[in-house]
Amino acid sequence: MIRNYFKIAFRTLMHNKTYALINITGLALGLAACVVIFLIVQNELGYDNYHTKADQTYRITLHGKDYNPSCAFAIAPAFKNEFPEAEVSQYFPEQGGLVSVDDKKYNLKVYAYADQNFSRIFDFSWLAGNPKTALQEPNTVVLTESEARKYFQDKDAIGKVIKLNNEHDLRVTGIIKDLPSNTHLVFSFLVSWETIRKNVNTSNFWSIQGGMVYIALPKNEPAKAIEARLPAFVQKNWAADIAWEKGLLLLQPLKEIHFDRRYLNQISMPRSKETIYGLAGVALFIILTACINFVNLATAQSLKRGKEVGIRKTLGAFRKQLIMQVMGETTLLVLVSVIISLLAVMLFLPYTETLLDIRIETASLFKQEMVGALLVIVIITILLAGLYPAFIQSGFQPLKALKSGISDNSNGKSFLRKGLVVVQFSITQILLVGTLIVGSQMDFFLNKDIGFDKDAIVTFSTGEKPDVLRQKLLDNPGVQHTSFASGGPAYNNSFAPFSSPELGMTENDVTEIKQVDENYLSMYHIKLLAGEPVTKVITKDTVANLIVNETLIKRLGISSPEKAIGQRFFIGDQPIRIRGVVQDFQSESKHKKIRACVIMYNPNSFWQASVKLRPEKMRETLASIEKDWSALNPKSLFSYEFMDERIASLYTQEYKMYNAFRMFSTIAILIGCLGLYGLVSLMAVQRTKEIGIRKVMGASVPGLVVLFVNQFIWLILIAFIVAAPVAWFAMDKWLQEFAYHINIGPEIFLLSIITTMIIAGITISHQSIKAALMNPVKSLKSE
Incomplete structure (x- = not known):
């Protein structure tokens, strides 16, 4: 009997190749995305779990x-x-x-x-x-x-x-x-x-x-x-x-190191568990979208099979047998989709390190927990995608089905289908808004309000002969500006306590110390708000005259840069007089607030050269710099880093998630488009006679296309009303992880609704134009 169900299912699917292809493609994409996301989530949540003593291991950390x-x-x-x-x-x-x-x-x-x-x-x-x-x-x-x-x-x-x-x-x-x-x-x-x-x-x-x-x-x-x-x-x-x-020492559990966002100054940057759970939510959305596609298409397809069901019931078929037949078709579709999805995953996994900066071995697919998870996903997919169409189709009344067919509004199928389309569009818009917000935040990280110029600036070691190197850089026609320092604005390696009892600041705070040359501020376009810039003078006074940033004077309780000039404070036991104030610039990631900073001239600590290149011959200039540097440092290898790459490295974990959300959101949208395309195709077949009559009565092709599009426009608007508050709440919570972040404005939601309308319009128009161009004589004759 079961063999017979699968045989009939196979024949039915071969008879409806377009329907089968759309369903298999959508399910395969959904399952493949879910499997990859499961592997990513499993990888992320399993950080350092493989050590035998993981539960007993702690890192001693410092809290000052x-x-x-x-x-x-x-x-x-x-x-x-x-x-x-x-x-x-x-x-x-x-x-x-x-x-x-x-x-x-x-x-x-x-x-x-x-x-x-x-x-x-x-x-x-x-x-x-x-x-x-x-x-x-x-x-x-x-x-x-x-x-x-x-x-x-x-x-x-x-x-x-x-x-x-x-x-x-x-x-x-x-x-x-x-x-x-x-x-x-x-x-x-x-x-x-x-x-x-x-x-x-x-x-x-x-x-x-x-x-x-x-x-x-x-x-x-x-x-x-x-x-x-x-x-x-x-x-x-x-x-x-x-x-x-x-100074307090704390014990940080090994298993929590990857998720503890309090500790940001480390090689492997932590990631919040909420972001990982958000990615798991995307997997749920994707499989739900794929199942909605299946239910919508299967329900619409059942209208064409009303007479088949009526004949089967007339010949004595029980409802249980009809349910089993539909479930057999669903199971066959899902199993074929699973095979295709696993092949796709195996082909994709080697590229996860390149695309997502996450290394996942192909062997992970065959681990016990992965096999178990895949079985659960398959069973849930079969039940979600098959049960409702099975009960609807098996519930047709044979006399009505044979006499006049099943209408689109029977048993509330049209209402349910529209409701599912709303859910699908809601998911699409939530993912689209989320991706747009994450993309905007990434742009804010890399380009907005960093307080200094980063374009075409490359950094490298000053080497063994810094004075000779400086002269060669100045003589290089491809070099616009050069500065030597302990580190560029996005490099920080020196910190010290500071206080000012005379200004009422008796408790120590921490300041970053940057030791720079006289070209540093001008090359990086760090704005001097008051006082004097860095000069090529080493002070031998008891009180050092230094430049500070806005955050430091605010911490001292000084109201303006002008009032800060000449004020005194202490770095450790060393008295300092403020000679200049610069605008705040981002020396660390935007996960935390800008800290106080002191800028001073000290050639003994010039370990890094910064060079602004002329954009027209960057490759040739870099090759020339490498040649000169290597000649001066024959025992070493030349190594450089662009400043924008350095800044991007501060947000590696966010960029991983951005790429993941962008890729999987695209897959969810593609699955939704496949379902919409299939749904419109079936609607066009069901309304062949109506379209023919309308054309005979003088309806134009644009008018017929609008007829199809109008049915979905209001569904998209309802979906937007549902999706907008959900997306805003989720993304606002994510943005709170950062000390500096964008504000979620209406333009993001407007872009989302317009994009969704365009995608849906293109998807619907293709098939509706095809239906509208059909010869009405042929369509009425065939009907």
Whole structure:
């Protein structure tokens, strides 16, 4: 019997190829998108879960004026003495480096120093070497598989030597598999902590250089009990250091690091769980849209099959059998769609890293939880898409069906179908508004109100001979402006406490310190609001004369830039006099408020060159700069970064989600268009006689097209009324994650409704024009 159901289903689908193709395409797209989104969500929510001790592992973080994932190198050794029950590991990630292997050189993005306890706390897949001793001795290194292949191809890397930063000769003692994409740990290789331990400050509480401390507690040891002892631990070891400023140590659970938005200054930027759940919501919208397509098309198709059902009932078919027949057709469609969707997913997954910056292995498709989730999705899809059409079709009255056919308004099908179209358009407009708002916020991140010029500016190291380099840059015809500094506006690496008892600010705050040359403000177009610009003078006075930003004078309680000139405050114990005030500029991401900033001239800290290129010959100029730089620094490799790329890197996680929302929203809209196209096609077939009569009576082609379009315009407007408040509420909540964000204006909603109208109009017009152009004699004769 079941075999017969599928045989009839196959014949029916082959007889209605267009209907079957539209349904299979829509379902396949929906299922493929859902599977990919499920894999992305599973990947994101599973950050660092694969470690055996994940539930017992914590990162020690610092909370002073803000939350800092790093703490002083002094913490780890003292913590080991005070809390012997915990496993403690020192980890120190570094960005940028140079590796030399024989006569070849390689630029590094990220590597790290780690002690021998690191591999006891975290699980890595070791391909070679002893995890217990690989990082025990100085000048040893553990490579990831891809790094080992890059340096030594297919040769055995164990025992080989690489040189790091022209300083350390490192012996390879281990090889591990490349890290999975869902970990906050990011490194190319690990150098033993013993290599640099003697060269770092392990005594001062506030000597924070980017190092991190991880601990693994015994299973029966509650983290709250350890955290409660931390204030006494800090007081005991660093009472003098924290006398002027409160410093708290906190325990951050390993599994929460990826989602904790309080900690922003780290290589792997955190992401809110709400954004991930929002992406899961998009998957629900997509599969719902695909199911609505199926129900609408199946219900409309049932009108054509009224006589078939009437004959079957007259010949003795039971309603249960008719329901099973329709469910068989639905199951066949869904199964074919599943096969196509899985093939599409397998072809797409290798590109997820390029498109979404998320690496997902094809093997993830065959994991138990993925197979289970796919079965649940398939069953729900079959039930959602098949049950209603099955009950409607099986409920036809045989006499009525055979005598006059089934009308479009029978059993409320027309009302339900219009309601489903409204739901579909509502989903489309919610996703469209969401995508437009995220896109506007991304543009705001990268281009609006950053307070400095970033166009055509490239940054790189000043190298070993900065004075010679500066002259060569000035002589280069492709260079417009040049400035040397401790870092460009979007780079921050130096902070200090400041206060002003005489202005009533007795509590310390944190200021960023930028050490720049006399060209810095003019090249970056940082606006001077009052006072004097940076000059090429090193003051030897007891009181230093420096330039500050607007935020700093507001923190001091000064009402205007003009009134700030000559006012005094302290950076640590150093007295400072304000000689100039500049407009605020964005040195960190817009996730948090702009902090106070001090700008001073100090050539001893000029580590980065910034160059504004002439746009007409940027490639040639860069090649010329690389040639000059390499000649001055023969032991190093030239590496540069455009300022706009640096700014974009601050919003990597948001850009991932923007690309995902944009892609999957497009898929949802495409599925909706497929369904709309199919629905109009069926309507055109059902109204062939009416169209023929109207044409005979003098109706024009545009008039007939408007007849079709009008039926959907008011549905789109109702959908907009439903979608607009939902989209506004959801996106307003998302925008609250950022200290600076756009305001949701009416233009976004207007653009959304216009776009939806255009998309729907194009979709409807194609098929309605085709129907309107049909020869009325032929249509009336066939009817």
